[in-house]
Amino acid sequence: MPKPISRILLVNDEKLVLKALVKGLNAAARQLDNPLGTAFSGVETAEQALAAISEDGDIQAVVIDDQLHRMGEAGKARGKKMPMSALELIHAIHEMRPEVDVYVLIAQQDEDEVVNTLLCEAVDGYFYRDDPDYLGWYRILSTQLLERAHTPFYDKLKQYVFMAKDAWHTPGHSSGDSLRGSPWAEDFYDFMGEHIFKGDLSCSVPMLDSLLHPTGIIEEAQQMAAKAFGAKRTFFATNGTSTANKVILQTLLAPGDKLLLDRNCHKSVHHGVVISGALPVYLDSSTNLEYGLFGPVPKAVIFKTIAENTDATAMILTSCTYDGLRYDLKPIIDAAHQHGIKVIIDEAWYGHGRFHPEFRPTALEAGADFATQSTHKVMSAFSQASMIHVNSPDFDEHVFRENYNMHTSTSPQYSMIASLDVARRQMSMEGYKLLSRTLALAGELKELINSTGVFRVLELDDLLPEEVKQDGVRLDPTKITVDISESGYTVDDLQKLLFERFNIQIEKSTFNTITLLLTIGTTKSKVSRLYDALMRISRETRAPRRLYRTPAIPHFTSLRYLPRDAFYCAGELTPLLDEADQVNQKLAGRVSADQIVPYPPGIPVLVPGQVITPDIVSYLVNLLRSQKQVELHGVVFDGWLPCIRVLTDADTASLRPLDGAE
Structure with a gap:
């Protein structure tokens, strides 16, 4: 070591x-x-x-x-x-x-x-x-x-494991004893390793504290994380940032409270709208049609929406985006605070920002009241391990704790908590050093990719939609978006080639780009192997082929009912296609009961309570027929027929339309 x-x-x-x-x-x-x-x-x-x-x-x-x-x-x-x-x-x-x-x-x-x-x-x-x-x-x-x-929780977990206590409590594998010697399960024990089972404990071990009511080592670990990440309070989340977002929204919002949110936020935010019963005011994100990317909401739109909704309780934005685009947050947060609007920033992809001046200011440094971070995405924590950071001056810990406990398992994975503790220590002690290396590798990789003459790394100006080019948006250089349109491959074929021939798995793609995520775990050898793969592919000198553009997502239409009210209706499944296998025109004017989310990029086309238009139905059908493989969350197949759940006449008769709804 x-x-x-x-x-x-x-x-x-x-x-x-x-x-x-x-x-x-x-x-x-x-x-x-x-x-x-x-x-x-x-x-x-x-x-x-x-x-x-x-x-x-x-x-x-x-x-x-x-x-x-x-x-x-x-x-x-x-x-x-x-x-x-x-x-x-x-x-x-x-x-x-x-x-x-x-x-x-x-x-x-x-x-x-x-x-x-x-x-x-x-x-x-x-x-x-x-x-x-x-x-x-x-x-x-x-x-x-x-x-x-010091890592208070991790150290205590190791201490307990090495005590080798006999377990008369959950979990059922009993420190792995149920697996060892089993002809059906011992291979899993050998693959995962001894300590993953010995460290998989339960709340029956008092010396390891309680995630739901921490008073000892978990509380100490959270306090150390708060200091490291620049927060007044920090809470560990073992259900991912998806749950972290829901906890905050349910804490701040009562049914009918108004929430301003960018439409391109993570689907967990939209789920939080349903759970809290909030009235959402959606802000359409900017779109880059040339590359099929979604950018930030234009500043002018945000300022206008704040001015028109000064009675809003909270606003949530995503910074940085999946593609690395960061808001100029301070003026936006200041504008919201002038009207007493709480600001939540989803920093799922930006938890590392505190530890290098290249990435600062962070959301908390810009004045955000809450920030959620997927510590597992870009730091050394296990998947699902996230943090909730709080800087709100009037934070009500009791209400927060009640909502936190509502969403948190009473049997949290202790190894996940330990990984959060260790991730904080690593970033505090060597985060700057590791991020400096990552930035250097990102710069090197960018030059190498461009040197192929076929693949090209997109610059900030390429990525930004026209309407946000003067908004002070910055790019996280650890997210590299590559234009593949000159390679002669479709995105799906290129991803398959990279995976099967070169053993490379990328982060995501659009119809003509691939996205590479560099983290503190990126190494020089990985950069070399990726460059070698792209150079070999570029030397095949395939003629560029026509790439079929993914349909542009329609703008948000209108909300007729509260999302929560619409979601809890029975509804009925209605096909997207008619008997002639054409777009079902009868869906126009109906109201969605579900969230319909193409993934990637994960931006809802429909949310519960939203009015369906012919453009939306055509968009969904075109996605189903698209050359690019896209998951459509919320679409149900009745045999081969794709359907969505919409409100019935009986449902709408029982609901009260929103003020001003059509």
Whole structure:
């Protein structure tokens, strides 16, 4: 197992003093226990410090001499351009890498004045310049790093497993005993590994705390996650971000409360609308027809909708999108907050954003009240492991907890909780380093793909629909969208070729693009293998073929009834095709009882309570007949005949139409 490396940077503009500090602290590190591989180095200026912190992801803490603060401020008071002060350096470090611990060297006689100033700057501690107790300083610095690297739940889970207690409780496999020696199941035990079963425990083990009512190690792990991700409170979710979104919506919304939501949000948000009984106000996303992509909702549309619905309770947006497009969130959040509208940001694809300046600001940093993140998508957590981050100033924990417990299993997977704990530790201790590597690999991969002359990585300007090009939208460079239209392959054929011949599985596709997801687990060898595959394919020099464009999703029509009311009606299945195998025109004007979602991309064409138009029926039929394979969630096949559930006359007679509904 590789040993960790932890570097602590000293900043002091007196060369001899700096040399003595570095020498003394390194001697202390050699003399005392050093489990994290702590070593000290020094620089003389704030500018050098920032350069070192930017280049070296192993720097975990910085100790700054307060004299930088005094010299800088005194010089500026006289109107002179001076080096960056200690206070400015502290701000710059927090802006660049907020996870790095910051300490200050001060004179003992100035303690009251300096400490009062620095405590407001989230400084982790201070030492007396004139009393260099190297052993004491090292112990303090090392202890702080150990606390940040601590994984309370994972450590306790390991401890319990190694106790080897006899299990007289659930789960039924009893630490794997039911599988070992079984001719029918032992191969599963061998494949999964011993510890996956020994760590699969239940709420019958008090020392492992309770996810539904945490008061011990799970609560401690959540508090550490909150600090790492920049939240006031953080809650672990073992049912994925789908459940996290539903929990928040059900917490904030009562039946009839108004919710503003982008139509291209995850289907879990639309499910949350049904569960909460909210009145949704849908914002049509921008669309890029050339590549079959969905972009953000235009800022002008968001601002106009907020102004027209100042009585809304909440707004939820997705940032970044599946394709990596990020809103300029701060002005949007500010506009909502002016009217007391709570803002939820689905950051399922953007949980890593806090740990590298390339990706910031995050939703919480931009002022969001809630953010949900799929920790498993881009970090080292197990699938379904997610987090809910809360920064709302009037957060009602009791109401939230009641809704959280309503959706959370009373038998959560403890390995999943441990993976969240470990994912937080990894991002806190080496997230910057890993993301720097991922960004470098993304840049390299982009150049390699473009060098094939056949495949082309789409730039931000290519991806953005025209109506959002002036909205300050940014692109997450770890999501790479590749135009394949010159390759001579259809997307389905290319995906099959990559999978069967080159052992490569991609993230998603449209009719003429494939999307590659780079994470902290992406390696140089994977980049090389992908490039080799695409280069070999490009050398086949196939003539470009016509790619049939996926039909454009129709704009949202109108909502006649609350989605919850429509969903809970009995309804009836009605075919999309008539007796002549043509589009069933009788569906026009009917009201959908279900959510109909083409996947990919997962944007509902219909939601419960929405009026069906001929364009929508034609769109669904065209998708069914499309060359591109698309799942249609919500479409039911009666034999070979595709049907959707719509309201009957009896249903509509029992429902109250929404105000202004047609």
